[in-house]
Amino acid sequence: MKKNEDWDLIIEGKASLFDLKLDDVWRYRDLLLMFVKRDFISFYKQTILGPLWFFIQPIFTTIVFTFVFGNLAGISTDGLPKYLFYLSGITTWNYFSDCITKTSTVFRDNANIFGKVYFPRLIMPLSIVVSNLVRFGVQFLLFIAMMLYFGIKGANFHMTNAVFLFPVLILLMALLGLGLGLIITAMTTKYKDLTFLVTFGVQLLMYGTTVIYPLSAAPEKYKYLIELNPMTFVIETFRYGFLGTGQFTINGLIYSSIVTITIFISGVVVFNKTERNFVDTI
Numbered sequence: 001m002k003k004n005e006d007w008d009l010i011i012e013g014k015a016s017l018f019d020l021k022l023d024d025v026w027r028y029r030d031l032l033l034m035f036v037k038r039d040f041i042s043f044y045k046q047t048i049l050g051p052l053w054f055f056i057q058p059i060f061t062t063i064v065f066t067f068v069f070g071n072l073a074g075i076s077t078d079g080l081p082k083y084l085f086y087l088s089g090i091t092t093w094n095y096f097s098d099c100i101t102k103t104s105t106v107f108r109d110n111a112n113i114f115g116k117v118y119f120p121r122l123i124m125p126l127s128i129v130v131s132n133l134v135r136f137g138v139q140f141l142l143f144i145a146m147m148l149y150f151g152i153k154g155a156n157f158h159m160t161n162a163v164f165l166f167p168v169l170i171l172l173m174a175l176l177g178l179g180l181g182l183i184i185t186a187m188t189t190k191y192k193d194l195t196f197l198v199t200f201g202v203q204l205l206m207y208g209t210t211v212i213y214p215l216s217a218a219p220e221k222y223k224y225l226i227e228l229n230p231m232t233f234v235i236e237t238f239r240y241g242f243l244g245t246g247q248f249t250i251n252g253l254i255y256s257s258i259v260t261i262t263i264f265i266s267g268v269v270v271f272n273k274t275e276r277n278f279v280d281t282i
Helices: 022-027 029-044 050-072 082-103 123-152 161-187 194-206 220-228 230-243 250-274
Strands: none
Touching (some): 029 123, 082 123, 082 194, 082 230, 123 230, 161 194, 161 250, 220 230, 230 250
16 A cells, blocks of 8 residues: 655746745755855955955945046035945945846856756845845945944934835845846856856946936936936935935835836746756756
């Protein structure tokens, strides 16, 4: 007589494209944490300064932006101290750009692991988003420290009620970077040239966002193009919440949310469709 067997895990070849397998992700949460730890170890490996690079990169970028765009080009910062203005944009943009660039190579970088053992493939891009969130937290503390410094010096800025939207902004940046990264990594299984264009493209996209200039300083005939970038209203809301300066509108934030959710869902669908047979094409 055949006994009924209760399986802990059933791997099926077909599943809904919208299935995130969140139950599997939760079951493999220890693996998620292990990948996050791996990302930090690989970042620090064979470096002299180690975690200090989390501070060095935004500090030097802020100094360069202040000298080039603030002093030489004379671009307005809406009355904010230049260092504080640029650091606010750099802090938020770095998290988004790191999520998209590192997620965009998930299939290529982990082809050997994916082809040998089963685990929810979404674990890998999620680990990137989480590890970058820790880095964002460190750079955010640097931003807060600079706020305190300029506040003591009597600089003209103030926090507003929009600061309570901060968790929403983090979620939007994470989902937008994750969604775009999932789409790109799926496409790179067939079109490897995209890998070389991602970093360059993200850098160009930064200039279409209010990282180095406020939305109020954008020429009217190009302003609508800048507003089409969903990161624009995320950065403007961040500045308005913490510094009291920026063109914050509920409609703009709703637009960014709709675009972000649409891109994220599209990324999940494309990722789920590609991960079933990408080993045969990569």
